[in-house]
Amino acid sequence: MxxxxxxxxxxxxxxxxxxxxxxxxxxxxxxxxxxxxxxxxxxxxxxxxxxxxxxxxxxxxxxxxxxxxxxxxxxxxxxxxxxxxxxxxxxxxxxxxxxxxxxxxxxxxxxxxxxxxxxxxxxxxxxxxxxxxxxxxxxxxxxxxxxxxxxxxxxxxxxxxxxxxxxxxxxxxGWGSMAGQDLAQTVTTDVPYEWKEGSWELPTAHTAGGFRKPVAHPYHVVAYDFGVKTNILRLLADRGIRVTVVPAKTTFEEAMALNPDGIFLSNGPGDPAPCTYAIETAKKAIAAKVPLFGICLGHQIMGLAVGAKTLKMKFGHHGANHPVEALGEKHVAITSQNHGFAVDAATLPENARATHASLFDGSLQGFELLDAPAFCFQGHPEASPGPHDIDGLFEKFARALAEAHAQKAEAAGE
Ligand SMILES: NC(=O)CC[C@H](N)C(=O)O
Incomplete structure (x- = not known):
């Protein structure tokens, strides 16, 4: 002893x-x-x-x-x-x-x-x-x-x-508060660029082994960079998507001039509410029925675009062990999370269906629109770090793109 x-x-x-x-x-x-x-x-x-x-x-x-x-x-x-x-x-x-x-x-x-x-x-x-x-x-x-x-x-x-x-x-x-801060515009890219493994100056020796997959890229997506994570772009590319990353304040019209099959709204820092330029883009994409997928800040921006409200959470969700229920599907995914704001589910309009909810606190984790090919997720389907339970959302987006792509081809043929 x-x-x-x-x-x-x-x-x-x-x-x-x-x-x-x-x-x-x-x-x-x-x-x-x-x-x-x-x-x-x-x-x-x-x-x-x-x-x-x-x-x-x-x-x-x-x-x-x-x-x-x-x-x-x-x-x-x-x-x-x-x-x-x-x-x-x-x-x-x-x-x-x-x-x-x-x-x-x-x-x-x-x-x-x-x-x-x-x-x-x-x-x-x-x-x-x-x-x-x-x-x-x-x-x-x-x-x-x-x-x-x-x-x-x-x-x-x-x-x-x-x-x-x-x-x-x-x-x-003297620091103040995260509420009210538009930080997306401080971290976004200055210029548009086409994403490739290695376009962030990773040496070839590193990119050749782990990540690159020989896939064709039949679809084109304009990805709004509000602070985008590499693995989101990687998972989009892995699903046959050519990705053009654009600055946060790119207008919807400028994005459409690039002739995309769909638009992606990325994760990012700060409060979504002051990102009025992004909310405007999301509103226009929804009205035009362009396939739209949002992750985290992108999800919150889509919430604001359809008229829902966002709120500041007490201590947020930051981790890689968060259970999320796929509503109506008897399915639970363990997910990666990093957010301090959330879309208030009670304020979603009638044309939106809540698709996911947190099993920790019941907060909204995803929704889709019933009258437009638009959906979003509050957590991180790209993980990095974390589990990959919910990366099927990238396939869901690829399916929406394939449909839009086929419709465009048909229209062009007529
Ligand atoms: N990971 C994110 O995109 C975070 C979104 C937002 N900044 C929040 O804290 O809720």
Missing amino acids: ICRSANLHRQEEIVALIQKKYPAAALVLADGTVFEGRSRGAAGLATGEVVFNTAMTGYQEILTDPSYTGQLVTLTTAHVGNVGANKEDMESRSVYAAGLIAKSIAENASSWRAEESLPAFLKRHGIVAIDGLDTRALTIHLRQTGAQPGAVIALESGEMTPEALEAAKTAAA
Whole structure:
């Protein structure tokens, strides 16, 4: 007994000694709660909305998902970084999360796919990260109080100072709210481009092996980039779709001038309500009966376009283990989720049918229109990270495109 507790004490001492190697860091929430830990990324002060993600894998995909713009992401899984980072697992060109909060971040990567360690990756992208804090207590706090603004202060060296803590407190208190922020237009592409594996400058050595599939691309889709993830474009391409990615503010008329068979509305950060330009596009696509598919922010934009309302959730859905019911189908899918807003199901118009609901809280997870080939999903059928239970939605879109394509060909033949 004495021996065991002595060992435990020694272990704690060792952990403390290892952690002292790293400079001090602290997370300060807007309500004044402080969590101290160690800096494991770049030095600096980062502010944002503090959210938690319950996925046990996929930290690199999470960090590079543009929908996390303006958010400090807490990973509830105990240990991250052990497989490092590589070019292939980028969900966009860069890291978009404002900062990383984790219980323990591995210094060394142990994977044949790793090109650098997680701390090196974070430093290279100038992203602050803190570990060595009680992420379970933090998550419980966020569940009770709701996602709230916070600041991570990560020192260059040494121990925490009252001045640094004060600076973080002021920054957290002054950050404001995610509600009302149009962030999609800040992360969208500047110019249209045709998506190909490797069009995001991935070296051939990486793209040749894992992802590329020799498929023909008979259909053409204009994909609105509100912060699109790579795996969405990849899964569209895998289903025979040539994808032209366009800036968020491309008008419906400009999109149609590219002669697409359908339009895709991507995921993205911030509040959907101020994205009036995108809501306008969705309204016109629905009226013109162009096949339309929306994911996450795209789903919310479609909700607003049909006259439904969106709301800010208490702490949102961020994880890879969310059960979603396919309504009327006696079928449950485990899904990947990342959203802080939701479409209020009660405000859907009569020509819309709710297709999916969250089994965690009953919130709306998808709907389709009864009088137009338009449907959308709140979670992430493309996963990355997460399960692929619901990637059949890409096939559903491909079927709608095939139909529209055949109708167009018939009309042209007459
Ligand atoms: N992943 C997303 O597209 C997120 C949509 C929106 N920014 C939200 O938080 O609800």
